[in-house]
Amino acid sequence: MTAPLDxxxxxxxxxxxxxxxxxxxxxxxxxxxAGLAYPIRDGVPVLLVEAAVRFAEAK
Structure with a gap:
């Protein structure tokens, strides 16, 4: 699990x-x-629409 962002x-x-x-x-x-979930990889948010998944799929 990722630590909370600042x-x-x-x-x-x-x-x-x-x-x-x-x-x-x-x-x-x-x-x-938007109904999207963006990943956080190694503590860095990846705010690319291409990297996001539909929120229903993210749960």
Whole structure:
């Protein structure tokens, strides 16, 4: 499991598809607006739409 991201950083990250806030859920950043989950790899968020999975698939 990935350690929580720094709150300061998490407040500034947005979904690249919708420009809405993200929330961390385990080793993913979730965009409720887009229904996408972006992976966090080695502590680094991968905010590429191509790397995201549909949120229903991420659970």
């Amino acid at each position: 709150p300061w950083l998490l407040e500034r990250l947005v979904c690249p598809a919708t420009r809405t806030p993200l929330r961390q859920e385990g080793d993913r950043l979730v965009s409720d607006a």
